[in-house]
Amino acid sequence: MNLSAIREAEDLGHGIHCIDTLQDRPGLACCYLIEHQGEAALIECGTSPGVPGLLATIESLGLRREQIRYLIPTHVHLDHAGGAGLLMRELPQARLVVHPRGARHLIDPSKLIAGATAVYGDEVVRAMYGEILPIESSRVIEADDGARVALGDRELLFVDTPGHARHHFSVWDAQSRGFFTGDTFGLSYRVFDGPAGAFLLPTTTPVQFEPDAWEQTLDRYLSFDPQRMYLTHYGCVENVVQLAAELRQGLRDYQRLARGLGGGAAAGDARHRALKAALLEHSLEALREKHAPASEAFARDWLAMDMDLNAQGLEVWLDKAG
Numbered sequence: 001m002n003l004s005a006i007r008e009a010e011d012l013g014h015g016i017h018c019i020d021t022l023q024d025r026p027g028l029a030c031c032y033l034i035e036h037q038g039e040a041a042l043i044e045c046g047t048s049p050g051v052p053g054l055l056a057t058i059e060s061l062g063l064r065r066e067q068i069r070y071l072i073p074t075h076v077h078l079d080h081a082g083g084a085g086l087l088m089r090e091l092p093q094a095r096l097v098v099h100p101r102g103a104r105h106l107i108d109p110s111k112l113i114a115g116a117t118a119v120y121g122d123e124v125v126r127a128m129y130g131e132i133l134p135i136e137s138s139r140v141i142e143a144d145d146g147a148r149v150a151l152g153d154r155e156l157l158f159v160d161t162p163g164h165a166r167h168h169f170s171v172w173d174a175q176s177r178g179f180f181t182g183d184t185f186g187l188s189y190r191v192f193d194g195p196a197g198a199f200l201l202p203t204t205t206p207v208q209f210e211p212d213a214w215e216q217t218l219d220r221y222l223s224f225d226p227q228r229m230y231l232t233h234y235g236c237v238e239n240v241v242q243l244a245a246e247l248r249q250g251l252r253d254y255q256r257l258a259r260g261l262g263g264g265a266a267a268g269d270a271r272h273r274a275l276k277a278a279l280l281e282h283s284l285e286a287l288r289e290k291h292a293p294a295s296e297a298f299a300r301d302w303l304a305m306d307m308d309l310n311a312q313g314l315e316v317w318l319d320k321a322g
Helices: 048-060 084-090 105-106 111-118 122-129 211-223 238-262 269-289 296-321
Strands: 009-011 016-019 028-035 039-043 068-072 094-097 140-142 146-153 154-160 169-173 178-182 228-231 235-237
Touching: 016 048, 028 146, 028 154, 039 146, 048 084, 068 084, 068 146, 094 105, 105 111, 111 122, 122 211, 140 269, 169 235, 211 238, 238 296, 269 296
Parallel strands: 039 068, 068 094, 094 140, 178 228
Antiparallel strands: 009 016, 016 028, 028 039, 146 154, 154 169, 169 178, 228 235
């Protein structure tokens, strides 16, 4: 796949475009361009190999690089922030806005690289994420809970949203009445949309899955009465109250499945394989209930990486809990 090609930018209204970051395959991960009164923000960064195509797409929409005021990864996992350093080099007027717990890792990404290498291996990290560049600290804004930035007279509000990661915020846009949720409203791939609506599942990627904090985050989301959620994986979903209830149930189901396999002495490859299989069957059953237009073979292939990472994260959580 030629990542330097201009990509289709889906117009979601409200001055927002969804742009596929083309990680592994189309429809897996995206970023959002918000434009208002001649200024723009990019929420999520994708990975370094996708940066040339991302910049070309932005320019194809009639925006100059100098108009991008803010680059905003919701958290510092590399599928969201791996391309931040390269993008900042190419966006001369941009400031990076990041959670206070994540800022140091984008200023000096050595620990991020080491952590990803521990999960995926060195060869995969190089292939998936490319060059991960540091960012000058003077260009970094640490956004505490309640912080705001402006695009003309349009404000973006930063809300601390732990559960998936402690270095995670979400971005509230009152104009669209939507949250840019990163991973804390789960995963919902458009390839599974069916007559019963969107299919949503948790993402418990290592190493900071905290279910109690996540349930509080869902409560906080709903307190804003949002009309839509902009997911990094993938796209805009509505029917927020129902999807929040399904995600909450999914989080509880995940904990039940993990506890059923045990921690401590039960840990090891056998536990991982069993948990991954249980999580996948949980998703397949949900897809059947949703009458999703995808075969079981397709779903197994599409969800394989997510199930592997979710199992790893749940195992870390189990072992921490003792």
